[in-house]
Amino acid sequence: MSLLLSLHMQRGDFELNVDTALPSIGITAICGPSGSGKTSLLRCIAGLERAPQGMVQFCGDDWQTQRQFLACEQRGVGVVFQDAQLFPHLSVAGNLRYAQNRQFRATGPSFDEVCEWLQITALLNRDVNKLSGGERKRVAIARALLRHPQLLLMDEPLSGLHDAARDEMMDVLQILPQHLSLPIIYVSHSFHEISRLADHVLLLENGQLIAEGDLVELSTRLDLPLSRQQDAGAVLNATLVEHEADYQLSTLQLASGHQLSVKQISARPGQSVRLFVAARDISISLDAPTQSSILNILNCTINTSDTNTDSNAETDNPVNRSQVTVRLALGEQYLLARITRKSYDRLNLHAGQQVFAQIKTVALVNEYGVAS
Numbered sequence: 001m002s003l004l005l006s007l008h009m010q011r012g013d014f015e016l017n018v019d020t021a022l023p024s025i026g027i028t029a030i031c032g033p034s035g036s037g038k039t040s041l042l043r044c045i046a047g048l049e050r051a052p053q054g055m056v057q058f059c060g061d062d063w064q065t066q067r068q069f070l071a072c073e074q075r076g077v078g079v080v081f082q083d084a085q086l087f088p089h090l091s092v093a094g095n096l097r098y099a100q101n102r103q104f105r106a107t108g109p110s111f112d113e114v115c116e117w118l119q120i121t122a123l124l125n126r127d128v129n130k131l132s133g134g135e136r137k138r139v140a141i142a143r144a145l146l147r148h149p150q151l152l153l154m155d156e157p158l159s160g161l162h163d164a165a166r167d168e169m170m171d172v173l174q175i176l177p178q179h180l181s182l183p184i185i186y187v188s189h190s191f192h193e194i195s196r197l198a199d200h201v202l203l204l205e206n207g208q209l210i211a212e213g214d215l216v217e218l219s220t221r222l223d224l225p226l227s228r229q230q231d232a233g234a235v236l237n238a239t240l241v242e243h244e245a246d247y248q249l250s251t252l253q254l255a256s257g258h259q260l261s262v263k264q265i266s267a268r269p270g271q272s273v274r275l276f277v278a279a280r281d282i283s284i285s286l287d288a289p290t291q292s293s294i295l296n297i298l299n300c301t302i303n304t305s306d307t308n309t310d311s312n313a314e315t316d317n318p319v320n321r322s323q324v325t326v327r328l329a330l331g332e333q334y335l336l337a338r339i340t341r342k343s344y345d346r347l348n349l350h351a352g353q354q355v356f357a358q359i360k361t362v363a364l365v366n367e368y369g370v371a372s
């Protein structure tokens, strides 16, 4: 663990309390609803804000103790804000050169490498005031990386982008950890973003850390708000088995031995891939369907169910709710299935029952990524 945090801060009615140790590799997401304290926590880590009772230590270096407080510049962190904050009087290249001339460390990626990863080489001579929202964000990330930070912090870097630009940005961000050996902390309220990008997750609610851990494990826990979101689902680790070139499909295998067909992906056999299976894309059958167009029919066991799924329902009584989220065990991994309470009752589903989960292959299109 490289980033030790003990942060306690009171602001009117809002109280932030976070004690944790974050991993030194990969992307850690800070996730939670609006006002839960995500940005406040990020700013405390960056040294842009001081929690009066706080301790921050990075790789053995004290950034904040009772007696000292290093400012952002002294911590050597790169920060990407929601609104990019580019220098308006400088071109794209000018913004990048400004950062390159103020590097925290000698070691780090080159100018050309960063421009290639962020796909901004063609933009270098452009006026930053005439860039699209997505382009501005990519330049802001490049600028942060060119300072050679030892930690990269990003606050909702995809906010304000339309769906297509958001997907493009996620493609770019997804490959960054493969090139960089620095930890990234990523603030977002979007489970869709987090399921694609993060390895480790901190969940905040009203300033309190309610859960923390590996995304694969947290994504299917029914006691956490992630499983109640509209876009809830399971993040799974799988291995690419083979490609079916004739059908433009690829076969993935889970640790349990279950196999899944997905749209052909650009990984090699044996390579690890991450897969996201949305809860709403799974249906449950008591018998193995034999005449079905659905390719992915997985034999699994009901682990547990959440009858309080539609949290916006007007009543707290589970009996009056329309949806149920069912957690299905595939060996050590889990899937979530979102079904109607009517189907749940009609099939008399219960924990321990053997069932078949059906997942349409086309529902898995674009929901995967090659693991870093």
Ligand SMILES: Nc1ncnc2c1ncn2[C@@H]1O[C@H](COP(=O)(O)OP(=O)(O)OP(=O)(O)O)[C@@H](O)[C@H]1O
Pocket: 011, 014, 032, 033, 034, 035, 036, 037, 038, 039, 040, 041, 189
């Ligand atoms: N400068 C400030 N002064 C006083 N209160 C603040 C300040 N900034 C934030 N707050 C309050 O602190 C709480 C946490 O805010 P914060 O911005 O950290 O939440 P968040 O989870 O990042 O929210 P969002 O997703 O809406 O950006 C909120 O109640 C907010 O109103």
